[in-house]
Amino acid sequence: MERRTPQEKKRLSYLKDRRNAYGENDKSSRKNVPRSRRARHHQLRRGEQLALRKLTVSGGAVDESEVRFGRPGTGSWRKWADSSLADVVIHHLERRVERGGTDPAPAAERIGRIRRHARRPGGASVR
Template identity: 80%
Template structure:
């Protein structure tokens, strides 16, 4: 395996590394992802229980193995991937310029360097 130059390492880091840009603490995902899945599955089970209860109310005793109904799509929580580091850095630079923290030409040069090194198109893809 050939040795990588520092420039190549940085380019690969911009492309491969991911950052949580959802707006919450990145460590909190450890608790919030399982909690959200649990809540959405609980919603689905609850809807099934209610449907079964209504069925038994109108038809009397019902064997659960005989009842076939589609799973209600109430629990609609989904995970999504974190954003590429290059997209996150570009977004931060653009925001810094909007808020007046950095000179526009300086940030534009850095953004152009990132896009050139990673061969990203003109717009950010993750936002």
């Protein structure tokens, strides 16, 4: 295994390290992801039960168009990938400049440096 230079380590860190940008505590995802999946599947099972009950009450003479499994508008929950460290650092620097917390010139230089570090091997950069 070859040794990596500090610059290479930093570049890989910007690309591969991830940060929770969803807006909630990252530890809470351990409970909230399974809870959300469980709630979604519960809604689907409940919709199926209601549809089957409607079929049995009417004696099976119902159009397929009248029977809907699940409820409209459900299923909007999706897992959300964490953001790369480079995206998070760039976002924080841009917000700091917008709010007047730092001088724009050095921040722009630092953002450019981060983008150069985070350049992917194919030439595509972050954002």
